């Protein structure tokens with residue numbers, strides 16, 4: 001006979017989403033037995049591939065409010081733990097060669113909503129010293145640099161053709177592994193337990209039964225599915241499916257041995273679309289091959305780079321979410337080995353010093369990759385599913401590290417029947433019944449994917 005164990009809540013998935021949810025459920029006011037189950041060691045699937053960046057720059061104020069709340073929680077953890085999670089505040093520098101940025105400013109204001117858009121400061125040459133003095137501080141809001149001299153001084157490694165920089169100040173990076181350890185330690189201290197097993201079946205009527213790969217059966221009135229790219233595989237057991245798809249995204253990391261980017265620079269995004277810097281001959285060869293033709297033409301904007309801020313290291317990480325093709329998730333994702341060359345050349349447009357790596361990348365190079373599990377509108381799905389007692393924390397796309405704390409807190413509020421924050425219902429499945437809300441996403445290209 002299979003052994004049955006009861007738990008007040010079972011969470012499937014010990015990535016950052018499941019861990020944060022477990023933490024907020026176990027550390028709330030209600031005493032309860034919470035069990036976290038994962039087929040792999042904690043934080044070893046998508047969550048291990050994160051670039052670990054955060055930003056409150058989003059096209060829709062619902063996401064801005066949600067990520068601002070998560071950042072409040074991260075800042076609280078940083079304070080309580082002597083910044084064990086290495087939260088930095090260097091910001092995101094969005095660079096463009098466009099002379100007219102009125103559309104960008106409109107988008108920025110829309111994303112911050114009526115209150116916060118007052119914190120957008122357009123700075124000309126007269127404000128240069130104020131801005132430069134604030135570069136390593138922690139001001140709120142956004143600085144929009146219109147003076148190319150100030151841009152040169154603040155961002156000496158940038159392409160001299162950059163006309164405007166939008167510096168998002170509530171942004172930076174963190175150590176997501178340390179965050180997970182902090183949350184797990186507190187979860188365990190409140191009696192939470194972690195099981196290493198794959199969930200192979202979910203069944204039952206009155207109470208939910210979860211069968212594990214070792215034939216153990218767990219019984220619970222509340223089940224949270226935080227299974228990253230495999231959310232629909234699990235929901236299929238109870239006849240449900242979320243409107244999400246998976247897209248493989250990659251990052252290239254290497255030691256900046258040529259010292260092309262000064263340390264302490266903000267995360268930088270080249271907003272402009274571009275033709276990749278191939279030779280004429282390379283472009284012709286690419287254009288002649290149906291599989292690679294897209295690389296010969298105009299590529300989308302938003303190639304980005306981060307320079308590590310630790311005193312001992314000078315690691316560069318390059319990313320470019322140009323892949324849009326949905327795919328079936330695999331437990332061992334197959335990475336695209338042409339990505340390093342593509343992202344390097346793309347990133348060299350904003351940071352011309354990177355051309356020094358065209359012939360050879362340092363041997364320390366590492367290619368990371370995993371799935372952005374996302375909805376079409378690029379909002380997460382957090383809250384009850386259609387089956388009573390089953391909840392989801394899903395579709396965390398390219399923002400799961402920064403969003404995990406607010407996502408876990410929100411799922412716990414749904415389970416407890418507590419008051420939801422303003423963004424709560426819009427981040428649940430209920431939004432699909434709200435045609436007016438969903439209309440804001442139709443025909444909009446910018447979904448905040450980075």
Ligand SMILES: Cc1cc2nc3c(=O)[nH]c(=O)nc-3n(C[C@H](O)[C@H](O)[C@H](O)COP(=O)(O)OP(=O)(O)OC[C@H]3O[C@@H](n4cnc5c(N)ncnc54)[C@H](O)[C@@H]3O)c2cc1C
Pocket residue numbers: 012013014015016017018037038039040041042043044045046047048049050051052053054197198199200226227228229230234249250251368369370371372393394396397398399400401402403
């Ligand atoms: C290349 C890349 C860069 C990124 N950069 C950033 C960034 O800079 N900032 C940011 O905020 N986010 C970033 N992200 C996004 C972030 O990493 C993800 O949103 C986040 O890790 C998702 O966490 P998760 O817990 O939902 O999923 P996962 O980490 O995938 O966890 C799901 C867990 O569920 C388990 N599981 C699945 N099925 C079962 C089953 N049947 N039984 C038991 N266990 C199961 C899996 O083993 C896994 O451990 C990036 C993602 C990628 C791919």
